[in-house]
Amino acid sequence: MIEDKPMPDEMPINDAAVESATVAESIVESPAVLKADQSIQLLVELVKNVNHLLCEFYQDYQQNQVLQISNKADKSPVTEADMAAHHLIEQGLKKINPLIPVLSEESSDYKLRFDWHEFWLVDPLDGTREFINQTGEFTVNIALIHHGVVQLAIIGIPTLKRIYLTRKNQPLYRIDEAGDSLLWQEIQPKPVNLSSWQIAISRRSEWKVYQQFKQVLHDRQQTFDCKNAGSAYKFCLMLEGEIDVYPRFHPTSEWDTAAGQGLLEAIGGGVYDLQGRPFAYNQRHDLLNGHFMAVRQNDFLPSALQVAQETLKALT
């Protein structure tokens, strides 16, 4: 049980950080202000370092084909890169605030999670199969959850040396490495064209259900294009306006979606169950998510949910 903890948008690491976090909290509109928050700086630095670490493993693997890979109990692969990223993130988050617990895909110690009203939800290497298959579409996902809601979201794309970051009710930032410095840019939502949908589908989606989803779109005369992509990289394509709708009918876990959801919400979209409710975290005994519909802008949601319902109905 965590007591006397700071609110999530403060996250002080020490007295100086308390001061800067409080200032940052009151004026939140410009990157200069968000950047001035010491805990945000540390978080961005941490994800930058994890991006670098994963790139080193990735380049080594590409050049020498050397990578320790094993299978988890659920038969999904885990590599030495997943574990190294996990340890680095866990240490880094503890430095930012030792009182906030960490629930990582690779941690074993989260039996007390129902006592946590605030915690970090982490996928240190999302897209392990993409890493192994060398598509480059793997990410680092970190979300701060407060009473089930994403308060702070960050995704790193190691192969692009890029980070996306937001804090609840604040703008979305793209942070690119430019030499030794970091270039922060606020991302404005791209215009919406409801008459033609750009759709993302997982690379591992041979399932009949996605064929049926496309069939329903055809039947409704909805123009669309599909793009296959891996991991939370799909959410990042949505942030850039390249993808509008991401339907998911096969499993994910809570650490796969939390950061992506927080980032999408910053541009007027989100991740919803098929009844249209935003995902909430750490509310159930199972960490597996159900089906979902992710949209980059909520205008897509009503029709996308109808297509999903018709898809499932046609298959029953």
Ligand SMILES: Nc1ncnc2c1ncn2[C@@H]1O[C@H](COP(=O)(O)O)[C@@H](OP(=O)(O)O)[C@H]1O
């Ligand atoms: N059968 C299954 N059960 C649970 N999660 C699954 C799954 N199949 C895929 N996933 C999740 O989907 C993620 C990959 O997404 P995608 O298939 O869209 O690329 C995986 O992330 P990890 O690589 O972190 O394990 C994994 O968490």
Ligand SMILES: [Mg+2]
């Ligand atoms: Mg994952």
